[in-house]
Amino acid sequence: MPSNFDRHLQEIFAAMKESPVEISVSERKPTCVHCGEACDTTHIVHNDLDFCCEGCQWVYQILHDNNLQEYYKIQQSPGINQRVREATDYAFLDEPEIQQKIIDYASSHLIKVTFHLPAIHCASCIWLLEHLYKLVPGVSRSQVDFLRKKVTIHYDPTQVTLRRIAEMLEHIGYAPSLNMGQLEEKKLPVVPRKLYYQLGVAGFCFGNIMLLSFPEYLGIEGDQASRWFNYLNWGLGLPVLLFGAQDYLKSAWHGVKNGGLNMDVPITLGIIALFVRSTIDIFGNYGSGYMDSLAGLVFFLLIGKWFQQKTFHHLSFDRDYKSYFPIAISVWQEDRWTTIPLSKVEPGQRIQIKNNQLIPADGILLTPATQIDYSFVTGESDPVFKRAGDTLYAGGKQIGSPIEIQVTKAVGQSYLLQLWEDRAFTQKKETRDHRLADQIGTYFTVAILTIAGITFLYWSGKDLNMALVTVTSVLIIACPCALALAIPFTYGNVMRLLADKNMYLRSTRIIEEIQRLTHIVFDKTGTLTAVNDYHILFHGTPLSEAESVLVRSVAHASTHPLSHQLDLYLNKYQLGSTEDFREEPGQGVTARVAGQVVRIGSANWTGAPNPGSNGKQSVHISIDGTYRGNYLYESRYRASWRKTIKVLARDYQLSLLSGDGDRELRRIRSVFPAASTILFNQKPKDKLEYIRALQDAEQRVMMIGDGINDAGALQASEVGLVITEDINNFTPASDAIIHNGLFPYLPQLIQYTRLSRRVVFGAYFLALLYNVVGLSFAVQGMLSPLVAAVLMPISSVTMVLYGLSASTLLFRIMKLNELPQADWVQTKVDDLYQFST
C-alpha cells in the first residue's frame, strides 16, 4: 500500500543513490518533512529526511520513537513549523482552582477535559491527537472535533497530570489555547439539537402520511379503510403542527403581537388553514384533507432553516476582551511567585508579565524600563517606552524580557474595558431592523387577506359552504413556502461560496446588510497596511557584507519583533556565532560577533547623534562603539490597495480612521477621494463615536478593521468586517472575517453579495407565477388535496434548485470561483482516499 509519502521517500532515496552530491542544494529546494516549509536558513538531514529546523526534527523524533509515523503518511508535511519553539509555563494547570474551571468532569480515576487547539488543520492532526494515548501514558481516550478545533481528553489523574498533557500537546506543536474567555464559554452544537428533532419528526410524519395517502392518489375512495387512513393521517399531522412548526407559530404570534407582520405570518396562516380545513374535511367526512401538504411544507421549511443555520464554528464572531487575556498569571505571594487565576488578581499585588503577554490590569511598572506595544488598544504601531513608576494600561503587550507590575485596578475595571461598557456591546444587533423577507411578508399578508376577502364575498352570495372552501384554499395555496425557501437557500449558498474563498459571514442577515451599505470606514494599521511586513531601509554609513553578517547574527539572537524583522530582511547573509549576548529591556541588545561588539537598539543605546526617525520605527546600529546609522521601518501597504480604494469610492463614501499620528496623511489623501474624511490619532472611543455620527446622518456603515482598538466601531457599524492574516487568529467580535489575501478582491466580493439580491428577486418572480397558477385554481374552488399535494413540493423543489444554481452561476460569471482556495482548508477527500485504498 504505497502512499504518497512512501513514494516521495523512495524518489529521494533513488535520487540520492544516483547522484549523492547534487540532490541537497542545486536540483530542488528541499522542504521540511515535518512542516513542509523550504529548508533555506537551516537545513538538517536526519535519517535521510530533510528538516527545516531542530524543532521539527525533534517532533519527528518523538513521533518516530512512539511508532506514530503514520502521521506523515496521511497528509504530506502535516506538522506545525517549530522554528520558534514556545515553552509556555503550564505550572498554573497544577493549581486545583484553575483545574476546576477547565475540567468538564472529574472522578477519582477519570477526568475529562476539553482543549481548544488552534493548530488543528488536517486529517493527520486528527489522527495524531486521537492517538495521544501512545504518547502520554494515563490518557485513555482523546476525541477531536475538527470543525471547532477541539480535543476532548479522558485521563487518569493518578497517572498523569493536566499540566503534563498540556506540555506534551505543546511539544508536538498543538499548544492549547487557554484564555479567560473560555472559562465562561458554553458548549453549543453547530446546529441546535432541537432542529434535528423537528426534522426527524416532520420527515417521519411526512413519509408516513404520503404512504397512507396512496389510496387517495390512486383514486380509490369511499372505502371504509380510506377513512381510517385519514384519521391516521390527522394523528400523524398533529406532531408536525405542534412540534415541527412550533417556531413558525411562535414567531408569527410574536410578530402579530408586536404589530410587525413578518414572513412567518403568512406561513402560519397557510399552516393553520391547512390544518383547520383538513380537520373539518376528515372528521366531517367531506374529503381526505391536506395533511400530506402540511407535513411536506413544514419539512421543506425546516430543511431550509437547517441549510441556512450552518455556521463556521472554527471562527468566533463573538469574542470579547476576555479571549485575549491569559487564564492565569504569576503573582508574588508569600515571598515566591505563584500562579493564580486572573480573575483573582487584586489591586496592590505584584504580577509578572512575560514576553508577548498582554497586560491584564492597569498598574505601575516596577521594572526599570521596557517597551510596550499598545497597537492592540490604540492602533498606533510604534511601541511605547516606559520607565519604572509609569502607569501601564491594560491591553498593552510586553515586548522583551519579563516585567513586574504593581496592580492598581482589578481586571474588570481597567481603562481598556471601559469600551465594553458602551451600549454597542450590550445591545444585540439582530433585533435592530427588519429583514427583507419580513418587509415582503408584510405586503404578502395584506395581499393574501385581500384576495381571500374578495373570494369570500364573491362566493358567499351563492354558496356559503363553497365560500369557506375557497377561502381556505386561497390561504393554503398562497402560503409563501416558496418565498420562505428562496432566501435560506440563496443566501445560505452565497455564504458557503464566499467561505470557500476565505470570506466568512456571521449569518445570512449580514448579506442583506452588505446590500444596503452607503459608507465604508477603514482602519489604517493592519487594515490598509500589512501586519509585520515592513519596508526596511538603511540610513547612514553603508555596511559592508561582513558587517551585515554581524548585524544579522545579533538580530537573530534577539526576541524583539523588530530584531526578528531585521533578521528576515538580512537573511541573505550568513549567521555568525554570538558571545556575551545581553538584552537591556527597552533599550536594545549587544553581543560580540567575530571579535567585534555590536549594539542594536534605540538611539540612546547606540550613541546616535540624533534620534531623527520622524516618528517612524527604527533600529540603530553601532559596531565597536562607532555609530553606523539606522534601519527605518515603514509599514507596507497591502497589495493594490490604491485600486481597491478607488473602485470602492465609485459606489460608496469612504472614511479612514487611524490610531496613528498623521505622518502618512499625504500618501493617503492622494488615494482617497477628496470628499472623504481622514482622521488620525483616533482612540477606540472616537472611532465608535464617528460611526454613530454617520449613522445619525442616515448612513449605513461598514467598518473594516483588524484589532481590538476597532472593536467598538466594528460592533456599532451595520457590518463589522475584520481582516486577518490567519483565519484562526484571535479577531475582535465582528460580523464578517476575511483573509488578508482577499483585500484586493473586496470590491468584487461586495458586488457579488449585492447582486445576490437580484437572485432572490428572481425567485420571488417564480414564486409569484406559481401563486398565480395556484390561486386561479383556489378561487374557483377547484383545489383538490391532490392538486395541492403536487403543486406544493414542485414549487419548493424548484425554488431550492433555482436558489442554489442561480447564486453559483452568478459566482462563476463574476469569475470569483477563480480566486485561490481557502488555504487553511480541511483535508480534501481525494487525499484521504490515496492512503485508504
Next chain:
Amino acid sequence: MGVIFLLIGISLIVAGGFLAAFFWAVRSGQYDDEYTPSVRILWDDKKPENSTSIDNNSTTVNKP
C-alpha cells in the same frame, strides 16, 4: 381487508423504532460534529511491523 390495519400498525411501530433511534443518535451527540467522523473512518489501525519499513532504510544510510 382487516389485516391491512395490523400491517399498518406494525409498520408504524417499526418506523417509530427508527425515529426513536434517530432521537437517541441526536441526543448522544452524533450530530454535534458532522465532519470528524468522516475522516476517522478512513484510518486503518496498522500493525507495527508494516510501519517500520521507512526506519530500516533510514538507519542504514546515515548521512554525514
